[in-house]
Amino acid sequence: MARIRKPIPGVDPKLLIKDAARLLPDPTRRLFLRGGASLGALTFLTGCDIVDGASAEKVLRRISEFNDGAQAMLFNPNKLAPTYPESAITRPFPFNAYYPEDDAPEVDAADFKLEVGGLIDNKEPWTLERLYALPRESQITRHICVEGWSAVGSWQGVRLSEFLTRLGADTRAKYVWFQCAEGYSTTIDMPTALHPQTQLTFRFDNEILPRKYGFPMKCRMPTKLGFKNPKHVIGVHVTNKDLGGYWEDKGYNWFSGL
Template sequence: MGLSTPNSRFLSKRRKILQLAPLALLAGCDYSAGGRTTSFLRTFQQFNDWVQSKVFDPNKLAPEYSDNDLTPEDGFRINGYDTDRPDIDIEKWTLTVQGHVQKPGEYTLQQITSLPKRVMNTRHCCVEGWSMIPKWGGTSLRNLLELAGADITAKYVAVECGDDYNTSFDMTSVLHPQSILCYEAYNKPLVLEHGAPVRIVMPTKLGYKSAKWIHTLTVTNEKPGGYWEDQGYDWFAGL
């Protein structure tokens, strides 16, 4: 998966520019005009997050579709905030699990794939409004948390990604059976553009919660933020 050095340099430059893009959008509109309006809306958004957390039913499954309903593999849309091909050495990849866990450390892909597998055709809903139904394969996040002896009474889980993306979840949503550590799509190992080797898939949340290329997972009681959430997208992002 090695990208040549000049390409990487270009990417890191592109990344810096792209990270500023939302600021440019903010500057170009009235949204940033009233600081008081902005903070009112952010507060109200937290109220909506709270409502969503109350409405969320941990036992309610997202609809799972038949293979006929699948989005064709070549129509499986690639979407990221930045690069589609970050520098990731899949051979040496491990998942660091830390925070409120009894067995913190690095977990290998083999350890993850030997956990009970779940294959599901669920709808991936982007915050932009489009959606698609890929065939996902992986293991429930709960399985990994149990393997690592995580304190599942802790409130939050945060993930960090190979493209410097990060996001976080409430523990209740993480323990949902369809919240998976995904390593397969369409019965094949995940390709780099879709988050290889391991990504999150949560059909109960908006697409920006299904983080790709994850390398670190933290169990914590202090509410973490996220790349998009810190800029104004809702943190709970429930569906």
């Protein structure tokens, strides 16, 4: 997203979780697209600007919400993403974010604690040591970016569904919300959270997850576009409220399933 990259000021991760309520996206804000859906371009069809830009954006956002529902219906919880041999791994695997690689957040492993909250029984934060001790799985799958490009990567970690079980999460809840060290966030639907290939990831290509790919942990879900796969995860919340996300609030489709 070279054209829309915008560095954001550093945020204290601990404050982020405490202030989570304040960070909830304003519902009215979701109606507007920063950068605009540029209805001006419709003039190339009609020769005159007959459509009011703001209301057209509202209609487009509503169709996008309709598409969320259509995609949720199309989503088969038992359908697995194709997996690849090690020889298919894209090397080097591309770095991609809304900030340059040098600005990727540096998380101190010793101090790190994963905050967990919402509709769960065990709200004690998780140290890396405890997270690393969880049963581990490996996947070699295709990461598909909303920009169109794709790359095959290798990720190791614990199934998110397994982790949610250990939290005593209410899996009848609708969403799982991820909060990230750099201020990024995303919300996913529970069926995707429980998909067998949705993984809390601690390693890339059998090495400790490097900073550029989301140290100390990310959530890998091959059934969604890349931007729905949060890096530098510092908080996991189970909720019935759609808490939006960094790109979703700017106009990208919420479900973004593959």
